[in-house]
Amino acid sequence: MNLRFSFIFLWAILTVGCSENAVTENPEDPEPYTALRSVAPFPVGVAIQSSRLGSGPHSGVVRTVFNSVTAEYEMKMKHLTSASGSYVWTHADQLVAFANEHDMQVHGHALVWHQSTPSWLENFSGTDMEFEDAVKDYITTVVQRYQDDVVSWDVINEAFEDGSGELRNSVFRRRMGPDFIARLFQYTREADPDVLLFYNDYGTIWDTAKLESMLAMVDDLQARGIPIDGVGLQMHITYTHPPLSNIVAVMDAVVQRGLKIHISEMDVRVNPQGDLSVLTDERSQLQKKRVNEIVAAFMDLPEENQFAITWWGLRDPESWLIDFWGNPEWGLLFDAEYQPKPAYEGFLEALRGN
Numbered sequence: 001m002n003l004r005f006s007f008i009f010l011w012a013i014l015t016v017g018c019s020e021n022a023v024t025e026n027p028e029d030p031e032p033y034t035a036l037r038s039v040a041p042f043p044v045g046v047a048i049q050s051s052r053l054g055s056g057p058h059s060g061v062v063r064t065v066f067n068s069v070t071a072e073y074e075m076k077m078k079h080l081t082s083a084s085g086s087y088v089w090t091h092a093d094q095l096v097a098f099a100n101e102h103d104m105q106v107h108g109h110a111l112v113w114h115q116s117t118p119s120w121l122e123n124f125s126g127t128d129m130e131f132e133d134a135v136k137d138y139i140t141t142v143v144q145r146y147q148d149d150v151v152s153w154d155v156i157n158e159a160f161e162d163g164s165g166e167l168r169n170s171v172f173r174r175r176m177g178p179d180f181i182a183r184l185f186q187y188t189r190e191a192d193p194d195v196l197l198f199y200n201d202y203g204t205i206w207d208t209a210k211l212e213s214m215l216a217m218v219d220d221l222q223a224r225g226i227p228i229d230g231v232g233l234q235m236h237i238t239y240t241h242p243p244l245s246n247i248v249a250v251m252d253a254v255v256q257r258g259l260k261i262h263i264s265e266m267d268v269r270v271n272p273q274g275d276l277s278v279l280t281d282e283r284s285q286l287q288k289k290r291v292n293e294i295v296a297a298f299m300d301l302p303e304e305n306q307f308a309i310t311w312w313g314l315r316d317p318e319s320w321l322i323d324f325w326g327n328p329e330w331g332l333l334f335d336a337e338y339q340p341k342p343a344y345e346g347f348l349e350a351l352r353g354n
């Protein structure tokens with residue numbers, strides 16, 4: 001059966017032929033694999049892009065396997081607003097409509113991120129007060145548009161420098177002052193009394209200074225009664241690094257503060273040294289073991305602290321990792337042919353306690 005026909009056949013099976021709990025791995029294979037959403041006691045998510053939705057196998061696997069979505073980029077400021085007070089909702093609306101159609105929750109990513117600041121705001125010519133009013137207006141407009149759809153927002157993403165843990169010298173820091181993060185959380189809460197408010201970052205599981213800065217920020221917000229509900233640990237890791245003990249210690253520190261944990265952007269690099277040109281079974285099995293140990297650690301958390309596990313993409317070839325690191329990479333749960341990899345089985349085994 002040629003590849004194109006098997007794609008179409010797979011899509012057909014996914015769309016019309018399988019029960020909610022089972023996904024047929026391959027048209028000829030009577031043994032379906034189990035959908036993560038039907039086993040996990042918490043939402044299992046995936047980062048998506050509107051251009052990949054529609055009627056193809058991509059959306060078929062996404063809506064069958066997962067029950068949470070995060071916009072990989074289309075709900076960021078640079079993509080939602082092109083000028084002060086002017087918005088482009090089309091793609092974000094498509095993602096939200098897809099999620100609503102398939103009983104999936106939406107995690108909002110991200111209200112403020114120094115890497116996705118539109119030029120009109122980066123080069124804002126008004127006063128600092130007018131700058132802050134524009135930011136507050138943006139947050140209020142976006143959060144209230146999706147108030148019935150988005151359960152949680154990354155209020156701010158990646159606010160601390162690698163290595164030093166200093167606040168990044170972003171335009172938000174410069175124009176709103178060093179206490180700007182507190183006000184971003186306050187503005188988001190004022191916009192929606194129920195949405196969950198997260199701080200999201202990478203590296204807090206290996207960079208001590210960044211971790212300490214994040215925890216100090218959480219402690220300060222909590223001491224001042226400023227609302228924060230959770231922490232996103234992005235979990236962009238490799239098959240060996242960082243040690244599981246680091247990850248568990250950080251999760252424990254967050255749990256001690258009574259916050260929810262979102263493993264928010266998981267991928268597991270198997271070629272960090274660039275020694276592979278094809279994915280070997282050996283490295284694939286090591287990736288499976290890695291996924292299994294991290295999902296098992298997440299399963300050990302108190303239920304009230306388990307927000308979700310979200311993968312930063314569906315299929316290996318679609319991952320940001322490839323362009324960013326410049327190596328061949330296979331960091332996700334599905335291969336190029338939408339087939340679940342051993343890592344997927346590792347995820348399921350952890351969910352089942354084995």
Ligand code: G3I
Binds near residue numbers: 073116157202
């Ligand atoms: O698809 C459009 C294309 O139609 C358009 O012509 C082109 C020109 O603008 O843009 C294309 O979209 C790009 C998109 O990736 C899809 O490739 C965006 O420009 C580009 O900005 C976007 O990059 C995303 C990046 O964040 C910046 O938003 C990556 O997909 C995404 O994986 C990455 O994700 C970040 C998290 O948000 C935060 N943590 C780190 C993570 C990796 O950098």
